[in-house]
Amino acid sequence: MTNQVLAEFLLHVGDSQLILSHRLAEWCGHAPELELDIALANIGLDLLGQARTALSLAGEVEGLGRDEDKLAYFRTEREYRNLLLCEQPNGDFAQTLVRQWLMDHYHALLFSALTESQHAELAAFAVKSLKEVKYHQRFSTTWMERLSLGTAEAHEKTQQGLNQLWRFTEELFVLTADEKQLVDSGVIPDIENLKTQWLEKITAELARFKLSLPELGAYRSGAKQGLHTEHLGFVLAELQYMQRSYPNMNW
Amino acid sequence: MNNKNNWSLYEVFVRSKQGLSHRHVGSLRAPDEEVALQNARDVYTRRNEGISIWVVKSELITSSQPDEKAEFFEPALDKVYRHPTFYNIPSGIEHM
Numbered sequence: 001m002t003n004q005v006l007a008e009f010l011l012h013v014g015d016s017q018l019i020l021s022h023r024l025a026e027w028c029g030h031a032p033e034l035e036l037d038i039a040l041a042n043i044g045l046d047l048l049g050q051a052r053t054a055l056s057l058a059g060e061v062e063g064l065g066r067d068e069d070k071l072a073y074f075r076t077e078r079e080y081r082n083l084l085l086c087e088q089p090n091g092d093f094a095q096t097l098v099r100q101w102l103m104d105h106y107h108a109l110l111f112s113a114l115t116e117s118q119h120a121e122l123a124a125f126a127v128k129s130l131k132e133v134k135y136h137q138r139f140s141t142t143w144m145e146r147l148s149l150g151t152a153e154a155h156e157k158t159q160q161g162l163n164q165l166w167r168f169t170e171e172l173f174v175l176t177a178d179e180k181q182l183v184d185s186g187v188i189p190d191i192e193n194l195k196t197q198w199l200e201k202i203t204a205e206l207a208r209f210k211l212s213l214p215e216l217g218a219y220r221s222g223a224k225q226g227l228h229t230e231h232l233g234f235v236l237a238e239l240q241y242m243q244r245s246y247p248n249m250n251w
Numbered sequence: 252m253n254n255k256n257n258w259s260l261y262e263v264f265v266r267s268k269q270g271l272s273h274r275h276v277g278s279l280r281a282p283d284e285e286v287a288l289q290n291a292r293d294v295y296t297r298r299n300e301g302i303s304i305w306v307v308k309s310e311l312i313t314s315s316q317p318d319e320k321a322e323f324f325e326p327a328l329d330k331v332y333r334h335p336t337f338y339n340i341p342s343g344i345e346h347m
Contacts, residue, residue: 033258035279035290042293135292142285 002185005178006119007062008081009188011071012224013110014054015082018072019232020103021047022239023090032093039139043100046132053125073243077233078226085168087232094147094154095161101140102165102202106172107133109198113189122187141205148209159211166214171221172198260309261287263294265301271346273305281306 024044031037055068085103090096111133114126147154173195175183182188206213222228242249258280264273276295281287287306296304315323327333 033280035281035294038297039289039293042297139289142289146282146286 002181003061003063005182006187007058008224009179009182010054010058010061010122012081012083014051014058014071015080016086016103016223017047017054018051018239019080019082019235020086020099021045021051022235023086023088023096024100026090027096036093040096043136043139046136050125050129050132053128057121057125069243073240077228077236080226080228080232080236081223082228082232083168083172083223084220084229085165085172087229087235088165088168089231091161091164092157094157095164097140097143097147098158098161099165100136101144102169102172104133104137104140105198105201106194108137109194110189110191113194116186117188118186144205144209148211155210158209162206162211163214166216167219170216170219171223174221174224176224258282259287261291261306262309262312263287263291264305264307265291265295266303267301273303276300278309 021044024040024047027040027044028037031040051072052068055071059066059068059071083103085099088099090099108130111126111130115123115130117123117126144158147158149155173191175191179188179191183190203213220229259282260278261281262278263276265276266273279287279290279294281290284306288304291304291306295301
């Protein structure tokens with residue numbers, strides 16, 4: 001039972017990284033500047049590396065003989081556990097940066113807490129990921145600053161991106177009833193507790209960026225039940241096409 | 252940002268793991284120093300090429316001119332006594 005819950009949690013973490021990585025890869029060849037193109041791809045590749053570790057570990061813990069590829073390529077939309085925020089379309093550059101900035105702050109807190117996990121492999125994964133995430137955070141914060149305090153148009157687009165995505169942030173900090181046992185045994189942190197720190201940081205930075213905190217109206221969640229927005233199906237169609245058409249092919 | 256002409260040209264210097272000094276690796280455009288440094292990190296060190304980066308605005312570099320080559324460099328060509336070729340370098344000396 002505990003193993004199954006842990007496997008689900010690892011899928012949640014790994015799927016979020018995988019889908020976000022795929023979204024960032026969509027910028028390849030389209031970013032506003034060559035240097036930004038490379039930067040976004042770099043971050044995407046970091047996330048892909050993290051996703052591989054998380055999914056491999058999920059497969060091991062689950063014990064059904066599924067490796068990282070099996071998990072990435074042969075699960076359906078309803079079996080994916082990624083955060084809805086990660087699957088949202090890129091929009092414009094500002095919206096992509098807002099999504100990244102929200103996720104980077106979340107990842108930084110999550111991985112900092114996970115470094116103290118009683119599960120040795122999970123703790124090691126967190127230590128390694130945290131280094132990468134700290135750079136992502138630096139990059140996205142730098143650009144949030146420049147966009148929001150730059151021209152009026154850039155400021156407006158950044159605010160719009162934030163308004164668009166804010167309703168997906170509530171579910172970053174949802175802890176399921178089953179996961180409470182992982183918290184009790186020190187395997188994962190109490191994710192609900194991270195929310196206060198996250199919100200403090202986000203609020204402070206938004207004030208610095210002269211952006212307003214959107215009001216939270218109706219929000220969307222469902223990651224941990226595999227209930228997604230309409231966008232994930234299209235991402236998976238592209239991501240899984242080759243393996244679905246030619247199962248187990250390699251090159 | 253919509254006006255790319257506002258982005259300055261920066262020269263990038265990277266010190267590799269084995270390297271003793273920073274070497275010029277190329278140039279890039281960026282709106283300010285911090286972004287220049289991050290761009291340099293992403294463009295020039297993503298395959299583990301370096302452990303330290305310098306960026307400097309190209310316009311801040313004073314350089315010799317190609318047409319000054321004669322007076323700048325040629326006088327050094329024919330003075331063999333200026334080169335330490337008459338000494339044996341002790342075997343313990345590295346990086347000469």
